[in-house]
Amino acid sequence: MTFNLSGFDPTLALYVWISVTLTGLVAWIMTRSARADKPGVGQSLMEMVFEFINGLARGAMDDNPAFLSFLVMLFLFLLVANFQGMIPALHSPTTNLNVTAALAILTFAMMWVFGFKKKGLGYFRHWLHPGGAIGAAMLPINIIEDFSKPLTLAFRLFGNILVGEIFMGIIASGAAYFQGGFALGFVWWGFTAFVNVVQAFIFMILTLSYVGQAQASGH
Protein backbone atom coordinates (compact mmCIF):
# COMPACT_ATOMS: atom_id res chain seq x y z
CA MET A 1 0.00 0.00 0.00
CA THR A 2 1.40 3.35 -1.00
CA PHE A 3 0.33 6.90 -0.41
CA ASN A 4 0.41 8.82 -3.66
CA LEU A 5 -0.30 12.55 -3.67
CA SER A 6 0.24 13.19 -7.35
CA GLY A 7 -1.49 10.36 -9.13
CA PHE A 8 -5.10 11.45 -9.44
CA ASP A 9 -6.98 8.66 -11.22
CA PRO A 10 -9.40 10.15 -13.78
CA THR A 11 -10.82 6.69 -14.62
CA LEU A 12 -11.78 6.16 -10.99
CA ALA A 13 -13.28 9.65 -10.92
CA LEU A 14 -15.31 8.74 -14.00
CA TYR A 15 -16.60 5.54 -12.35
CA VAL A 16 -17.43 7.45 -9.17
CA TRP A 17 -19.34 10.10 -11.11
CA ILE A 18 -21.14 7.48 -13.16
CA SER A 19 -22.31 5.87 -9.92
CA VAL A 20 -23.32 9.23 -8.46
CA THR A 21 -25.16 10.23 -11.64
CA LEU A 22 -26.94 6.88 -11.91
CA THR A 23 -27.94 6.96 -8.25
CA GLY A 24 -29.23 10.51 -8.48
CA LEU A 25 -31.03 9.87 -11.74
CA VAL A 26 -32.67 6.63 -10.64
CA ALA A 27 -33.73 8.12 -7.29
CA TRP A 28 -35.08 11.23 -9.01
CA ILE A 29 -37.03 9.22 -11.60
CA MET A 30 -38.46 6.99 -8.89
CA THR A 31 -39.61 9.85 -6.69
CA ARG A 32 -40.24 12.86 -8.95
CA SER A 33 -43.95 12.14 -9.35
CA ALA A 34 -44.47 10.72 -5.88
CA ARG A 35 -48.06 10.94 -4.79
CA ALA A 36 -49.87 10.09 -1.63
CA ASP A 37 -52.84 8.23 -3.06
CA LYS A 38 -51.47 5.88 -5.73
CA PRO A 39 -47.72 5.26 -5.38
CA GLY A 40 -45.96 3.72 -8.36
CA VAL A 41 -43.51 0.81 -8.22
CA GLY A 42 -40.46 3.09 -7.97
CA GLN A 43 -42.00 5.22 -5.27
CA SER A 44 -43.06 2.15 -3.33
CA LEU A 45 -39.53 0.72 -3.49
CA MET A 46 -38.03 3.99 -2.29
CA GLU A 47 -40.59 4.22 0.49
CA MET A 48 -39.72 0.67 1.52
CA VAL A 49 -36.03 1.56 1.66
CA PHE A 50 -36.78 4.70 3.68
CA GLU A 51 -39.13 2.88 6.03
CA PHE A 52 -36.70 0.00 6.52
CA ILE A 53 -33.72 2.24 7.30
CA ASN A 54 -35.89 4.53 9.40
CA GLY A 55 -37.00 1.52 11.42
CA LEU A 56 -33.39 0.55 12.02
CA ALA A 57 -32.37 4.13 12.87
CA ARG A 58 -35.24 4.63 15.33
CA GLY A 59 -33.96 1.84 17.51
CA ALA A 60 -30.31 2.91 17.29
CA MET A 61 -30.16 6.68 17.70
CA ASP A 62 -31.98 9.99 18.23
CA ASP A 63 -34.42 11.06 15.54
CA ASN A 64 -32.51 12.91 12.84
CA PRO A 65 -34.14 13.26 9.37
CA ALA A 66 -30.96 14.64 7.75
CA PHE A 67 -28.91 11.68 8.93
CA LEU A 68 -31.67 9.29 7.84
CA SER A 69 -31.45 10.83 4.35
CA PHE A 70 -27.68 10.38 4.49
CA LEU A 71 -28.07 6.69 5.33
CA VAL A 72 -30.54 6.19 2.49
CA MET A 73 -28.22 8.03 0.12
CA LEU A 74 -25.25 5.95 1.28
CA PHE A 75 -27.14 2.69 0.81
CA LEU A 76 -28.42 3.65 -2.65
CA PHE A 77 -24.99 4.90 -3.76
CA LEU A 78 -23.23 1.75 -2.57
CA LEU A 79 -25.87 -0.42 -4.20
CA VAL A 80 -25.44 1.31 -7.55
CA ALA A 81 -21.64 1.48 -7.19
CA ASN A 82 -21.36 -2.22 -6.30
CA PHE A 83 -23.63 -3.31 -9.15
CA GLN A 84 -21.82 -1.05 -11.62
CA GLY A 85 -19.04 -3.64 -11.78
CA MET A 86 -21.49 -6.19 -13.17
CA ILE A 87 -22.09 -4.05 -16.26
CA PRO A 88 -19.65 -5.05 -19.03
CA ALA A 89 -16.87 -2.52 -19.71
CA LEU A 90 -17.53 -0.75 -16.40
CA HIS A 91 -15.93 -1.18 -13.00
CA SER A 92 -17.30 -0.65 -9.55
CA PRO A 93 -15.74 2.40 -7.85
CA THR A 94 -15.89 0.45 -4.57
CA THR A 95 -13.16 -1.87 -5.90
CA ASN A 96 -10.85 1.07 -5.28
CA LEU A 97 -9.68 1.59 -1.70
CA ASN A 98 -9.71 5.37 -2.11
CA VAL A 99 -13.48 5.40 -2.52
CA THR A 100 -14.22 3.00 0.34
CA ALA A 101 -11.68 4.81 2.54
CA ALA A 102 -13.28 8.18 1.74
CA LEU A 103 -16.68 6.81 2.74
CA ALA A 104 -15.23 5.22 5.88
CA ILE A 105 -13.57 8.50 6.84
CA LEU A 106 -16.92 10.21 6.33
CA THR A 107 -18.52 7.69 8.68
CA PHE A 108 -15.71 8.18 11.21
CA ALA A 109 -16.12 11.96 11.04
CA MET A 110 -19.86 11.64 11.57
CA MET A 111 -19.30 9.35 14.52
CA TRP A 112 -17.11 12.00 16.17
CA VAL A 113 -19.34 14.93 15.20
CA PHE A 114 -22.52 13.29 16.50
CA GLY A 115 -20.80 12.02 19.65
CA PHE A 116 -19.17 15.39 20.33
CA LYS A 117 -22.43 17.22 19.64
CA LYS A 118 -24.29 15.07 22.12
CA LYS A 119 -21.71 14.74 24.88
CA GLY A 120 -19.08 17.41 24.30
CA LEU A 121 -15.65 16.42 25.53
CA GLY A 122 -17.37 13.68 27.54
CA TYR A 123 -17.52 11.73 24.30
CA PHE A 124 -13.88 10.78 24.73
CA ARG A 125 -14.62 9.28 28.12
CA HIS A 126 -15.38 5.98 26.35
CA TRP A 127 -11.66 5.68 25.69
CA LEU A 128 -11.27 5.06 29.44
CA HIS A 129 -13.95 2.37 29.50
CA PRO A 130 -14.60 0.54 31.86
CA GLY A 131 -12.98 3.14 34.13
CA GLY A 132 -10.46 3.07 36.94
CA ALA A 133 -7.05 1.45 36.55
CA ILE A 134 -8.39 -1.03 34.00
CA GLY A 135 -9.81 1.85 31.98
CA ALA A 136 -6.46 3.59 31.97
CA ALA A 137 -4.81 0.35 30.86
CA MET A 138 -7.43 -0.07 28.15
CA LEU A 139 -6.90 3.47 26.80
CA PRO A 140 -4.61 2.51 23.89
CA ILE A 141 -6.79 -0.49 23.00
CA ASN A 142 -9.95 1.64 23.05
CA ILE A 143 -8.31 4.29 20.86
CA ILE A 144 -7.10 1.65 18.42
CA GLU A 145 -10.59 0.14 18.42
CA ASP A 146 -12.06 3.55 17.57
CA PHE A 147 -9.67 4.12 14.71
CA SER A 148 -9.96 0.56 13.45
CA LYS A 149 -13.64 1.12 12.67
CA PRO A 150 -13.09 3.14 9.48
CA LEU A 151 -10.25 0.79 8.50
CA THR A 152 -12.43 -2.31 8.75
CA LEU A 153 -15.29 -0.54 7.01
CA ALA A 154 -13.09 0.48 4.10
CA PHE A 155 -11.29 -2.85 3.70
CA ARG A 156 -14.41 -5.01 4.10
CA LEU A 157 -16.27 -3.24 1.31
CA PHE A 158 -13.21 -2.92 -0.89
CA GLY A 159 -12.21 -6.57 -0.47
CA ASN A 160 -15.63 -8.09 -0.99
CA ILE A 161 -16.51 -6.12 -4.09
CA LEU A 162 -13.04 -6.47 -5.56
CA VAL A 163 -13.04 -10.26 -5.10
CA GLY A 164 -16.46 -10.53 -6.67
CA GLU A 165 -15.37 -8.53 -9.66
CA ILE A 166 -12.07 -10.43 -10.10
CA PHE A 167 -13.80 -13.79 -10.03
CA MET A 168 -16.45 -12.54 -12.43
CA GLY A 169 -13.66 -11.52 -14.80
CA ILE A 170 -11.86 -14.85 -14.46
CA ILE A 171 -15.00 -16.90 -15.00
CA ALA A 172 -16.12 -14.72 -17.90
CA SER A 173 -12.79 -15.02 -19.66
CA GLY A 174 -12.50 -18.79 -19.12
CA ALA A 175 -16.13 -19.85 -19.34
CA ALA A 176 -15.89 -20.88 -22.95
CA TYR A 177 -12.90 -23.14 -22.29
CA PHE A 178 -14.30 -25.54 -19.72
CA GLN A 179 -17.49 -27.53 -19.35
CA GLY A 180 -20.11 -25.85 -17.22
CA GLY A 181 -18.30 -22.52 -17.44
CA PHE A 182 -21.40 -20.54 -18.30
CA ALA A 183 -23.42 -22.21 -15.53
CA LEU A 184 -20.66 -21.38 -13.04
CA GLY A 185 -20.60 -17.82 -14.39
CA PHE A 186 -24.33 -17.52 -13.88
CA VAL A 187 -24.13 -18.87 -10.33
CA TRP A 188 -21.23 -16.54 -9.50
CA TRP A 189 -23.11 -13.65 -11.04
CA GLY A 190 -26.06 -14.35 -8.70
CA PHE A 191 -23.77 -14.72 -5.70
CA THR A 192 -21.99 -11.48 -6.53
CA ALA A 193 -25.30 -9.66 -6.81
CA PHE A 194 -26.21 -10.99 -3.37
CA VAL A 195 -22.84 -9.90 -1.93
CA ASN A 196 -23.27 -6.46 -3.50
CA VAL A 197 -26.57 -5.93 -1.70
CA VAL A 198 -25.29 -7.36 1.57
CA GLN A 199 -22.12 -5.23 1.53
CA ALA A 200 -24.06 -2.05 0.81
CA PHE A 201 -26.35 -2.92 3.69
CA ILE A 202 -23.48 -3.78 6.05
CA PHE A 203 -21.68 -0.52 5.36
CA MET A 204 -24.87 1.46 5.94
CA ILE A 205 -25.88 -0.43 9.09
CA LEU A 206 -22.39 -0.16 10.58
CA THR A 207 -22.38 3.58 9.92
CA LEU A 208 -25.71 3.78 11.75
CA SER A 209 -24.43 1.57 14.53
CA TYR A 210 -21.20 3.56 15.06
CA VAL A 211 -23.04 6.90 15.10
CA GLY A 212 -25.71 5.43 17.37
CA GLN A 213 -23.03 4.12 19.75
CA ALA A 214 -21.37 7.53 19.75
CA GLN A 215 -24.64 9.10 20.88
CA ALA A 216 -25.54 6.39 23.39
CA SER A 217 -25.31 7.38 27.04
CA GLY A 218 -23.51 4.23 28.15
CA HIS A 219 -20.87 4.56 25.47
Added chain:
Amino acid sequence: MHINIALNPLDMLDALVAVGILYVFLQKYAFPPLLKAVRDRQTRIDEELAAAERRRQEADELKSQLEAELRHVKARAEVAMNHALRDAEDEAAQIVVRARQESRRLVADAEAEIASERQHALASVKREVADLALGIAAKVLGQERADEATRRLVQEFVDQLGPEADGEPTP
Protein backbone atom coordinates in the same frame (compact mmCIF):
# COMPACT_ATOMS: atom_id res chain seq x y z
CA MET B 1 -7.57 -5.79 -13.98
CA HIS B 2 -5.35 -3.31 -12.20
CA ILE B 3 -5.58 -3.55 -8.41
CA ASN B 4 -4.61 -0.31 -6.75
CA ILE B 5 -4.37 -0.05 -2.99
CA ALA B 6 -2.44 3.20 -3.02
CA LEU B 7 -4.21 5.88 -1.06
CA ASN B 8 -4.55 9.11 -2.96
CA PRO B 9 -6.10 12.10 -1.15
CA LEU B 10 -7.26 13.61 -4.43
CA ASP B 11 -9.17 10.45 -5.36
CA MET B 12 -10.63 10.35 -1.88
CA LEU B 13 -11.57 14.02 -2.07
CA ASP B 14 -13.17 13.42 -5.44
CA ALA B 15 -15.26 10.59 -3.99
CA LEU B 16 -16.27 12.74 -1.00
CA VAL B 17 -17.22 15.67 -3.23
CA ALA B 18 -19.24 13.37 -5.50
CA VAL B 19 -21.06 11.81 -2.55
CA GLY B 20 -21.63 15.26 -1.04
CA ILE B 21 -23.13 16.52 -4.28
CA LEU B 22 -25.26 13.39 -4.52
CA TYR B 23 -26.52 14.01 -0.98
CA VAL B 24 -27.38 17.64 -1.77
CA PHE B 25 -29.09 16.61 -5.02
CA LEU B 26 -31.16 13.90 -3.36
CA GLN B 27 -32.05 16.16 -0.44
CA LYS B 28 -33.16 18.88 -2.85
CA TYR B 29 -34.85 16.99 -5.68
CA ALA B 30 -35.45 13.31 -4.95
CA PHE B 31 -36.33 12.93 -1.27
CA PRO B 32 -38.66 15.93 -0.71
CA PRO B 33 -41.42 14.73 -3.08
CA LEU B 34 -41.20 11.25 -1.58
CA LEU B 35 -41.27 12.49 2.01
CA LYS B 36 -44.05 14.93 1.17
CA ALA B 37 -46.12 12.11 -0.34
CA VAL B 38 -45.53 10.00 2.78
CA ARG B 39 -46.42 12.96 5.03
CA ASP B 40 -49.55 13.72 2.98
CA ARG B 41 -50.60 10.10 3.18
CA GLN B 42 -49.98 10.07 6.92
CA THR B 43 -51.97 13.29 7.28
CA ARG B 44 -54.81 11.83 5.23
CA ILE B 45 -54.75 8.65 7.29
CA ASP B 46 -54.77 10.71 10.49
CA GLU B 47 -57.64 12.82 9.17
CA GLU B 48 -59.59 9.75 8.13
CA LEU B 49 -58.95 8.17 11.51
CA ALA B 50 -60.09 11.37 13.23
CA ALA B 51 -63.17 11.51 10.98
CA ALA B 52 -63.91 7.87 11.71
CA GLU B 53 -63.52 8.57 15.42
CA ARG B 54 -65.86 11.58 15.09
CA ARG B 55 -68.39 9.47 13.21
CA ARG B 56 -68.12 6.78 15.86
CA GLN B 57 -68.75 9.35 18.60
CA GLU B 58 -71.71 10.77 16.64
CA ALA B 59 -73.07 7.26 16.16
CA ASP B 60 -72.64 6.61 19.89
CA GLU B 61 -74.45 9.85 20.70
CA LEU B 62 -77.20 9.00 18.23
CA LYS B 63 -77.46 5.53 19.68
CA SER B 64 -77.75 6.92 23.22
CA GLN B 65 -80.32 9.43 21.99
CA LEU B 66 -82.34 6.74 20.22
CA GLU B 67 -82.11 4.46 23.24
CA ALA B 68 -83.38 7.28 25.47
CA GLU B 69 -86.18 7.98 23.00
CA LEU B 70 -87.01 4.29 22.84
CA ARG B 71 -87.12 4.13 26.63
CA HIS B 72 -89.38 7.19 26.66
CA VAL B 73 -91.66 5.72 23.98
CA LYS B 74 -91.79 2.41 25.82
CA ALA B 75 -92.70 4.18 29.04
CA ARG B 76 -95.38 6.19 27.25
CA ALA B 77 -96.70 3.09 25.54
CA GLU B 78 -96.84 1.30 28.87
CA VAL B 79 -98.71 4.19 30.45
CA ALA B 80 -101.07 4.33 27.47
CA MET B 81 -101.56 0.59 27.60
CA ASN B 82 -102.30 0.66 31.33
CA HIS B 83 -104.68 3.53 30.76
CA ALA B 84 -106.42 1.68 27.93
CA LEU B 85 -106.59 -1.44 30.05
CA ARG B 86 -108.16 0.51 32.92
CA ASP B 87 -110.61 2.14 30.50
CA ALA B 88 -111.47 -1.21 29.03
CA GLU B 89 -112.00 -2.69 32.48
CA ASP B 90 -114.20 0.29 33.45
CA GLU B 91 -116.10 -0.03 30.21
CA ALA B 92 -116.53 -3.74 30.74
CA ALA B 93 -117.78 -3.15 34.28
CA GLN B 94 -120.18 -0.48 33.01
CA ILE B 95 -121.41 -2.84 30.28
CA VAL B 96 -121.98 -5.54 32.86
CA VAL B 97 -123.85 -3.08 35.11
CA ARG B 98 -125.92 -1.84 32.18
CA ALA B 99 -126.63 -5.40 31.09
CA ARG B 100 -127.72 -6.30 34.58
CA GLN B 101 -129.94 -3.22 34.77
CA GLU B 102 -131.35 -4.00 31.35
CA SER B 103 -131.99 -7.59 32.26
CA ARG B 104 -133.62 -6.53 35.49
CA ARG B 105 -135.74 -4.02 33.59
CA LEU B 106 -136.69 -6.67 31.02
CA VAL B 107 -137.58 -9.12 33.79
CA ALA B 108 -139.62 -6.43 35.57
CA ASP B 109 -141.38 -5.49 32.30
CA ALA B 110 -142.09 -9.14 31.59
CA GLU B 111 -143.42 -9.64 35.12
CA ALA B 112 -145.58 -6.52 34.80
CA GLU B 113 -146.89 -7.73 31.45
CA ILE B 114 -147.55 -11.17 32.86
CA ALA B 115 -149.40 -9.61 35.81
CA SER B 116 -151.39 -7.39 33.47
CA GLU B 117 -152.23 -10.31 31.23
CA ARG B 118 -153.18 -12.28 34.26
CA GLN B 119 -155.46 -9.49 35.55
CA HIS B 120 -156.97 -9.18 32.15
CA ALA B 121 -157.56 -12.95 31.97
CA LEU B 122 -158.94 -12.97 35.49
CA ALA B 123 -161.37 -10.17 34.69
CA SER B 124 -162.40 -12.02 31.57
CA VAL B 125 -162.88 -15.22 33.54
CA LYS B 126 -164.90 -13.32 36.15
CA ARG B 127 -167.12 -11.92 33.40
CA GLU B 128 -167.50 -15.30 31.89
CA VAL B 129 -168.30 -16.81 35.30
CA ALA B 130 -170.81 -14.02 36.01
CA ASP B 131 -172.45 -14.47 32.65
CA LEU B 132 -172.51 -18.20 33.15
CA ALA B 133 -173.97 -17.85 36.63
CA LEU B 134 -176.56 -15.39 35.36
CA GLY B 135 -177.46 -17.76 32.53
CA ILE B 136 -177.82 -20.64 34.97
CA ALA B 137 -179.85 -18.47 37.35
CA ALA B 138 -182.11 -17.35 34.51
CA LYS B 139 -182.70 -20.97 33.51
CA VAL B 140 -183.43 -21.90 37.05
CA LEU B 141 -185.90 -19.04 37.45
CA GLY B 142 -187.45 -19.65 34.09
CA GLN B 143 -186.57 -16.34 32.70
CA GLU B 144 -185.11 -15.60 29.33
CA ARG B 145 -182.66 -13.24 30.81
CA ALA B 146 -181.70 -12.47 34.40
CA ASP B 147 -183.11 -9.24 35.64
CA GLU B 148 -181.07 -6.30 36.57
CA ALA B 149 -181.12 -6.96 40.32
CA THR B 150 -179.83 -10.46 39.92
CA ARG B 151 -177.19 -9.30 37.53
CA ARG B 152 -175.92 -6.70 40.04
CA LEU B 153 -175.96 -9.26 42.83
CA VAL B 154 -173.92 -11.74 40.86
CA GLN B 155 -171.53 -9.07 39.72
CA GLU B 156 -170.91 -7.89 43.30
CA PHE B 157 -170.30 -11.48 44.35
CA VAL B 158 -167.84 -12.08 41.62
CA ASP B 159 -166.10 -8.75 42.29
CA GLN B 160 -165.75 -9.65 45.95
CA LEU B 161 -163.76 -12.73 45.09
CA GLY B 162 -160.20 -12.05 46.35
CA PRO B 163 -156.97 -13.46 45.25
CA GLU B 164 -157.67 -16.60 47.25
CA ALA B 165 -160.89 -17.08 45.39
CA ASP B 166 -159.20 -16.11 42.16
CA GLY B 167 -156.78 -18.98 42.56
CA GLU B 168 -153.77 -16.58 43.15
CA PRO B 169 -150.81 -18.66 44.43
CA THR B 170 -149.98 -17.97 48.05
CA PRO B 171 -146.42 -16.63 48.37
